[in-house]
Amino acid sequence: MRSALYDRALELADIHQTPVFLFSSERLDRAVAEFAAFTARLPFPSEVYYSYKTNYLPALCEHLSLRGFGAEVTSPLEWDLATSMLTPSEIVVNGIGKQAGLLDTVLAGGTPRLINLETDTEIEHLTARGPAAHVVPVGLRVTIPEISGEAGRDPSLHRRRGVSKFGWSADGTPIIRAARRLAEHPAVRLGALHIHLGGQLVSAAVYRTAMLSICRLLERLRAAGVSIGSLDMGGGLASGWVDKRRVGPLFELLRVMGLPVRGRPQRAPDLDGIAEEFVRFAPRLRSLGIRQLLFEPGRFLAEPSLMAVASVIAVRHDGHRRHAVLDLGTNALHCWRPDETRPIYFESATGPAAASTRYELVGPLCHRSDTYGAITTPTPLQPGMKVCLDAVGAYSIGDWIANTWQRPPVVSLEDGTLLWDRQSSKQFWSLTSSPMGKPS
Template identity: 60%
Template sequence: MVDSLHSQAFTLGRQQETPFYIFSQDRLSSALQRFRQFTSSLPFPTETYYSYKTNYLPALCDQIAEARVGSEITSPAEWAAARRRHAPDRIVVNGIGKCADGLLQSIVDEVASAPRLVNLETDTEIGIVARRDQEAQPLPIGLRVTIPSVSGELGRDPSEHWKRGVTKFGWSCDGDAILAAARTLAGNRAVRLEALHVHFGSQLVSAARYDVVLSKLCNLLRRLSSAGVTVNTLDLGGGLASGWVTKRRTGPLFDLVKVLGLPTPRSQQKAPDLVGITTVVHKHAARLSSLGVTRLIFEPGRYLAEPAMVAVAKVIAVRRDGTRRHAVVDLGTNGLHCWRSNETRPIAFDLAGKGGAEMMKLVGPLCHRSDSFGTVTTPGRLQAGDLVCFDAVGAYSLGDWVANAWPRPPVFSEDGHLLWAPPSHGLPANSPSGGR
């Protein structure tokens, strides 16, 4: 069955210069609905704040704001974008970047208003907020917690976690430093310590991981209570997988297990176990309540944005040299920086010619070893001029433009309406949100 968005993408691909993105309002609405069904099943009132760093396309951020979802930001630029859509009390502030350009200081200096929550993770940040005017509106504060024994579900074996060592973000939940930080803030009437914030990985899928994290947080809450500090909110961050991307288990330990012919853990992960995660939260609800927790916060980014965009590219060259078969497209992995070698994402083709299916390595034009989308099976024989649709690229693609500073492709709506174009592209942005 051909996806209707792919058909629309190919129709537009025959009318517009490639490469470009397409943003789907319907897919975003569907993801929002699924996430709300999940949060409504939890045993605590739950607030949702969209992570701007995932994708700051104005049309996408506008739609999320209109759906009464707040903003989670990590930088001065994101703060400015969020303030165009929300009052401060609908914004959660995270990340080390909040010290850049004096953002945190300006928040502290604004005595008449405050964000919904400012999650701190360094002693330097505590020093800044401690200078808030004692007569100002109290600044709601969270402390970022790191769980040393829990790493992200990245589809890699444990050796990848061992190599990375201890995370640089936040205070260890098992240490004494976080108790000292909590005591310092609890004694300042200009701030209100009300949350613990934990971001414990990317592409999260398993309920077991939430079980470990909540158990650790309960222990920390007990230690804080013994120190005379109570918080009422748990911010469980983002990282939840969208369900559109399959990750393969990789790493030297898994390779060794395969060579030895031993049984391996489940080799792929994709859809998050929302029912299981809900069950885990219910399991810990009574203990969390007894320790003072009355509210949860989530900061979904990938879950909402990833399925909301596709990219359209054109085949510009094909090589069939014995067993070496390569198709080069006019969009590289610099444009789809979200693409990882251990991931499988939906790919569709619009072919002009005939012929049987073939295995083909799909690569970009950058002449770099990382510029590869992987080996795919095409529905027919590829040739120059054919179109390729890369699906589920809405997260960390438009914004995370890191390698090779090529002009960013424009973004269209499903009906071909231009939503955004880079200044160098030369296209008129004929949308109220275009060019912002």
């Protein structure tokens, strides 16, 4: 369906050239309002910290900070960006790289809202400080054994695939020992459990499973003399803009047998159902000391905030197959996966209409993973035509820079303001040393 918003995106692409990303503050605000309505239905006071790693576009981060959202950071780079807009007390610190400089940076820069620990090494680093050091609030990252891996009956309900690489198992004894060690140190205040359940979550059932495990853990911690007052439920909620089909061992078996069955697509998270699960468990959680919830949404907020416009740079015929190659690949759109579908809008072709044509839409890397899947267009695609790819705000910009050494321009959809200028590979290399190690 023709959309004035897509037409506007194509107009801006004519001005700034492709590939280009378009930022919509209006759609971001709608996501903010929807998430705020969700937390308002919860039986506990809730704090929200936007996950910077999802999309660290400064305009987006600033937009959220002005609306009362804190920051969740995983690197010194993100910490520096967050502290330019927020106080340390408005920042939650996560990430597996804290020992690579982040932890010391945070300790020297103030007292954050929370540091979620996930390794014994991080505990050793914190407890090595003297008892007179300033008190640091910490949480323990917990993995739920019943919820691990990426496959399952739907995008939210996962089959068990072994121990998670992050945090301590909720069922094990190491987490009890870790909690005791932190609770006994005078310069550490253990007050939270951090439970990140995965990505593209849509079902309330996964939260029910998590709550059962969390309650058992809280009972064990209380018996060990450790009190916990907050649950940090992480992020991972689907944005509601992307169709994701169910995958799992049964679907894979049918595919191998030559009987492929397309799983039912799921898109919008069941926010009402998820809120009801918190209400259901609220009495038990309160009896175990829980008084507050934290959330770290990333894709839910960022995904609808960006569109991308690419150009068709080649159309290839291979027998009955047709490939349309774009100047923007899935290396830049990291979350574009084979079981996911996003809205796509094509620039109208000139000339007489023809029968609908099926194309395999691919990026410029010419690798089997650099594909958007098969699409059908009402008119043939031609080199130079523009394609608008919607809901690409999650993880796209960071992956583009990491894979191409280029920074795309980002333009405001609403007023056409250039928010982030294009950086070519030539400009990138001009800022580095020469091959001989001498300044260029």
